[in-house]
Amino acid sequence: xxxxxxxxxxxxxxxxxxxxxxxxxxxxxxxxxxxxxxxxxxxxxxxxxxxxxxxxxxxxxxxxxxxxxxxxxxxxxxxxxxxxxxxxxxxxxxxxxxxxxxxxxxxxxxxxxxxxxxxxxxxxxxxxxxxxxxxxxxxxxxxxxxxxxxxxxxxxxxxxxxxxxxxxxxxxxxxxxxxxxxxxxxxxxxxxxxxxxxxxxxxxxxxxxxxxxxxxxxxxxxxxxxxxxxxxxxxxxxxxxxxxxxxxxxxxxxxxxxxxxxxxxxxxxxxxxxxxxxxxxxxxxxxxxxxxxxxxxxxxxxxxxxxxxxxxxxxxxxxxxxxxxxxxxxxxxxxxxxxxxxxxxxxxxxxxxxxxxxxxxxxxxxxxxxxxxxxxxxxxxxxxxxxxxxxxxxxxxxxxxxxxxxxxxxxxxxxxxxxxxxxxxxxxxxxxxxxxxxxxxxx
Numbered sequence: 001x002x003x004x005x006x007x008x009x010x011x012x013x014x015x016x017x018x019x020x021x022x023x024x025x026x027x028x029x030x031x032x033x034x035x036x037x038x039x040x041x042x043x044x045x046x047x048x049x050x051x052x053x054x055x056x057x058x059x060x061x062x063x064x065x066x067x068x069x070x071x072x073x074x075x076x077x078x079x080x081x082x083x084x085x086x087x088x089x090x091x092x093x094x095x096x097x098x099x100x101x102x103x104x105x106x107x108x109x110x111x112x113x114x115x116x117x118x119x120x121x122x123x124x125x126x127x128x129x130x131x132x133x134x135x136x137x138x139x140x141x142x143x144x145x146x147x148x149x150x151x152x153x154x155x156x157x158x159x160x161x162x163x164x165x166x167x168x169x170x171x172x173x174x175x176x177x178x179x180x181x182x183x184x185x186x187x188x189x190x191x192x193x194x195x196x197x198x199x200x201x202x203x204x205x206x207x208x209x210x211x212x213x214x215x216x217x218x219x220x221x222x223x224x225x226x227x228x229x230x231x232x233x234x235x236x237x238x239x240x241x242x243x244x245x246x247x248x249x250x251x252x253x254x255x256x257x258x259x260x261x262x263x264x265x266x267x268x269x270x271x272x273x274x275x276x277x278x279x280x281x282x283x284x285x286x287x288x289x290x291x292x293x294x295x296x297x298x299x300x301x302x303x304x305x306x307x308x309x310x311x312x313x314x315x316x317x318x319x320x321x322x323x324x325x326x327x328x329x330x331x332x333x334x335x336x337x338x339x340x341x342x343x344x345x346x347x348x349x350x351x352x353x354x355x356x357x358x359x360x361x362x363x364x365x366x367x368x369x370x371x372x373x374x375x376x377x378x379x380x381x382x383x384x385x386x387x388x389x390x391x392x393x394x395x396x397x398x399x400x401x402x403x404x405x406x407x408x409x410x411x412x413x414x415x416x417x418x419x420x421x422x423x424x425x426x427x428x429x430x431x432x433x434x435x436x437x438x439x440x441x442x443x
Contacts, residue, residue, distance in 0.1 A: 007043070007044035007046065008046060008049070011040050011049045014033050014034070014037035015053070018031075019056075019171075022171055023171045025208075025212075025249070027060055027063055035057065037052075038054065047083060048083075051083035051084050052095075054083065055080040059073075061073045062099060066250065067106070067293065070106050073102065076099075077099040078100070080092050080096040081096035090129075091127065093120075094120045094123040097120035098117055098136050105139065105143070105292075117139055117143075118136075120132065120136050130167035131163070133163045134167060134172040135172050137157075137160035137176070138160040141156035141180070141183075144183075145182055145183050145186070146331070146332075148333070148335040148371040150183040153180070154184065160176040161176040161180070170207050175212070177199060181193045181196040181200065184196060186372070188373075188374040190414050197220060201213060204216065210243060210246070210249065211249055214247060217239050221256070225266075227427075228266075233263050234263040237260045240255070243256075257276065257280045258280060258296070261277045261280065261303055261307070262303050265303070265306065273310075274310075281297070281300050284300060295333075302321075302324055302336060304320050305340075305343050309343070321340050321343040335376070338364045339364075341361070341364035342361065342364040342379055344356075344360040345357045345361035345380070345387070346383055348360060349386060352390065354387055354390050354391045361383050362384060365377065365381055377404075378403075378404040378405075378408050378411070379404075381400045381403040382432070385397045385404065386436070394440065398441065401433065401436045401437045402437060405437045408430055411424070412425055
C-alpha cells in the first residue's frame with residue numbers, strides 16, 4: 001500500500017487474523033499469523049508487541065493439543081514472561097503465566113498449574129483483562145472437573161463464559177461450555193447438562209469450530225452411556241470419531257475410540273471392546289501425540305480392566321486396575337480413583353475374597369458420595385451389597401442395596417426425556433439392582 005501501513009497497525013492485523021484462525025480450529029494458520037506478527041515486531045523494535053506475539057504463539061501451539069507442540073508453548077511462554085518483566089507489561093505477564101500453567105497441566109501437575117493460573121487470574125482481574133480472566137477460569141474449571149470437584153467447576157465455567165462473552169472471546173466461551181456440561185453430568189443434573197450441550201453445539205457450529213463440535217458430540221455419547229442408552233451412544237461416538245478424523249484432532253478422535261469400546265462392551269461384544277481398548281492404550285502410550293497422555297491413559301485403563309474382567313482375565317484386569325489407580329492418585333483424579341476401587345472390588349468379589357472386596361467397594365462408595373457422582377454411587381453400593389450378603393451381613397447388604405435403588409430412582413426422576421428414562425430403567429444392570437433389593441428384603 002502507498003503510503004505503507006505502519007508496523008504497529010500490521011501487528012494488530014496479524015494478531016486479529018490469528019485469533020480468527022484459532023476460533024476456527026485452524027491452528028497451523030494461526031501459528032503462521034503469529035509468526036508473522038513476531039517478525040514484524042522484531043524488525044520494527046516493538047518490544048511490547050514482541051511479548052504479545054510470543055504469548056499468542058505459545059497459546060496457538062498449546063491449542064493443537066499435541067505433545068510435539070508443548071516444548072514451543074513452554075519456550076515462547078518463558079520468552080514472553082521475560083519481556084513482560086523487562087517492559088512491565090502486565091497483560092503479557094498474565095498471558096505467559098497462564099500458558100506456563102497449561103504446560104504444568106500437560107505434565108499432570110495440576111497443583112502447580114493452578115498456582116500459575118491463579119496468579120495470572122489475580123493480575124488479570126486487577127487490570128481488567130477480561131479475555132485472560134476467562135481463559136484462566138476455563139482451565140481452573142477444567143482442573144476442578146478432572147479432580148471431580150464438580151460444584152466448584154460449574155460456577156467457574158459460568159464466570160468464564162460471561163467474561164469471554166464480554167470480551168468477544170468466542171473460543172474461551174465454547175471451551176467453558178464444553179467443561180460445564182461435564183460437571184453437570186457428573187452431578188446427575190441431566191436437564192442442565194443437555195441445555196449446555198445444545199447451547200455449545202449451536203454456537204460451535206455457527207462459529208465453525210470443529211474441535212468443540214466434536215468434543216460435545218462425544219459428550220452426548222457419554223451422557224447416554226451414563227444412562228444405559230448404548231444404542232444412541234454409539235451413534236454419537238461414531239459421529240465424534242468421524243469429526244476427529246476429518247479435523248485431524250487427536251483429542252476428539254481418542255475420546256471417541258474409548259467411548260466406542262465401552263459401547264461395544266455394553267452391547268454384548270466384550271472381545272471387540274477388549275481389542276479396541278488394547279489398541280487404543282498402545283496408541284496413547286507409544287504413538288499418540290496428544291498433550292494429555294496421562295488423562296487418556298487413566299481413562300482407557302479403567303475400561304480396559306473392565307473388558308479384561310468381562311472376557312475372563314481377572315489377573316490381567318487387576319494389574320491394569322492397579323496401574324490405573326496409581327496414575328489417578330498421582331493426579332488427584334478422584335472420580336477415577338473411585339472407579340478403580342470399584343473394579344478392584346468387583347474382581348475380589350468374583351474371587352469370593354469378601355474382605356478385600358468390602359474394603360475397596362466401601363472406599364469407592366465413600367468417594368462417590370463425597371464428590372456427588374450418582375452413577376458411581378449406585379454401582380459401588382450394589383456391588384457392596386452383594387459383598388456384604390456373601391458374608392451374611394444381611395442388614396448391611398439391604399441398606400447398601402436400598403441406597404443403590406434410591407440413587408437410581410433419583411437419577412430417573414431427573415431424566416426429562418421419557419424415552420431415555422424408559423431405557424435407563426430397562427437397563428439390565430438397573431433391573432439387577434431392583435431384583436437384589438427385593439431378594440434382600442424377603443430374606
